[in-house]
Amino acid sequence: KGENHIGALHDEDYKEKYFEPLIDHNSMVYDVSREKESLNGRWNFQIDQYDTFLRADWYSNKKEDETGLELPLDHDFEQWEEINVPACWNTESDKYLYYEGPAVYHKSFKYSNYGEDKVFLKLGAANYDSYIFLNQKFVGHHQGGSTPFMLDITENLAKENSLQIVADNTRRREAVPTKNTDWFNYGGIYRDVELLRLPETYIKDFSLALAEASYQKMDLNLEVAGKELNGEAILKIPELDLEVKTKLENGMAELSFAAEPELWSPDNPKLYQVILTYAGDQIEEKIGFRQIKVEGRDIYLNGEKIFLKGIAAHEESVANGKAVTEAEVIENIKLAKEMNCNYIRLAHYPHSYKVAQIADEMGVMLWEEIPVYWAIDFKNQRTYNDAENQLLELIKRDINRASVIIWSVGNENEDTDARLNFMSGLAKKAKEIDPTRLVSAACLVDEKNNRISDRLTDYLDIIGQNEYYGWYIPDISKLIDCMENSKPDKPVVITEFGAGALSGERGTKDDLFTEDYQLQVYQKQTEVLGNIEYIKGLSPWILFDFRCPRRTNKYQKGYNRKGLLSADKNHKKMAFYEMQRFYSEIE
Ligand code: GCB
DSSP states (O other), X not given: OOSOTTOOOSOTTXXXXXXXXXXXXXXXXXXXXXXXXXXXXXXXXXXOTTOHHHHTTGGGOOOBOTTSOBOOOSOOGGGXXXXXXXXXXXXXXXXXXXXXXXXXXXXXXXXXXXXXXXXEEEESOEXXXXXXXXXXXXXXXXXXXXXXXXXEOGGGOOSEEEEEEEEEOOOOTTSSSOSOOSSOOOOEEOSOEEEEEEOSSEEEEEEEEEOTTOSSEEEEEEEEESSOOSOEEEEEEGGXXXXXXXXXXXXXXXXXXXXXXXXXXXXXXXXXEEEEEETTEEEEEEEXXXXXXXXXXXXXXXXXXXXXXXXXXXXXXXXXXXXXXXHHHHHHHHHHXXXXXXXXXXXXXXOOHHHHHHHHHHTOEEEEEOOOBSSOXXXXXXXXXXXXXXXXXXXXXXXTOTTEEEEEEEESOXXXXXXXXXXXXXXXXXXXHOTTSEEEEEEOOBTTTTBOOXXXXXXXXXXXXXXXXXXXXXXXXXXXXXXXXXXXXXXEEEEEOOOOBOXXXXXXXXXXXXXXXXXXXXXXXXXXHTTOTTEEEEOOSOSBOEEOTTOOSTTTTTEEOOOSXXXXXXXXXXXXXXXXXXXXXXX
């Protein structure tokens, strides 16, 4: 904009005016198994509390006025301190632990063309708003703190490149999630930053899954972009001796063909190497095939009734905050398996793409969720658009992961008309885009009538039900009444129950925040829930303790202590073994 170099803009709408439009799911290129170049590493970093980078055009890096006289710049990208990318700034230095707001990242990189036609910049995730500037130009703004996004930077690239990203984790009323949540608001670019080079014509998107209600047929959906939109695509699955061809029309193709793969399940996480070729472009990826469906009050995996033996988990580690490593993901899945789980609820926002990839390999089913959490601004159309975009970015990312069986459109929202409209819209969207999975949401108990009842459940395949009998509702005998008062016409998965316990803290069965109290709640919960016919799964709250500024008593000290393990995962609480026992005995 350039009209005000000191950034004393009198117009507080500067973001909407100058830093739109938004980058959305339409700009994503399916990239899970594609080779990319990493821009991870050390970046220059500066907290920018007053948003001066955006207000005062720091990105233009204008060093002289029109007459050639030197301007007094308030920034010096190359001289700023260095920080790791990906990482949460909170865990990088104590001085950033509680910082919320804009911060600027700077990186220089070289580029030369190797014959590619297009180059995309990809961010795995940055919380919550990201503003991207390349070589003194604004190139895009993305909203949403946990989903990946891409932008075509082909036209902006030079031999020597100067890249700045403003990551702003300010909590906002109209955002998704909104201001108030029960987890820690980490900041920064906390997943990979990468470059993707593509040929003139490239595969933009594809999904491959068993056709509805069939074990002998697969459906391929394919979208290509670029110059050649009417050519022929070839799909090979060498292990099945399979090769099929399909002709594209205007860049799109849908194909059904005969194929009888061995089925993916937690006990047999079979994956096939799939090779998709179009024009000069090729994708090779490991994909599993399975059927998940609901009939009456049952959930079927590959035609067999299943019980979801689960546990809920946040994406967090003491060392890395939300920037969890592959080793930490593997450790979490191993812990769940040790508890005899076949399923994990990834609460309350999209976790790293690594989780679904590793879950495919290790054999565990997943619930994936978007952060439509608590009191969202349900009447706001922009909020809806943001939520839907996060949902679509997540679905596009994980569409070919057999481990993902459920899309959740939110958690614990009051049953109002505006909320029903908003969340049923999301549920319908998920069904429309992806008929191969189930849709759910974690609902609240109707406390007045003490029963399971929520208008949203009409739009869900599985009723996700949170309940805290024995904790927020101390009288645990009400749990039986609640279950008996309810007549759900669908399977119910108890998406949360739990109790807080400081690791190692002992006491009587009545002493809150002790492991003994927590154990007792788990014993009573499993005793009741194990005998309710319509309950087809559990994911107690939660695998390990997690940081949360709302929790300040002497046991909590900034942590939610409902974990079955301590936050450092070094200590298993007694209730861990109760769940382990319960799951080992369930058919
Ligand atoms: C809930 C929320 C979860 C909280 C939990 C608690 O119902 O879904 O995000 O952390 O309760 O501990 O209160």
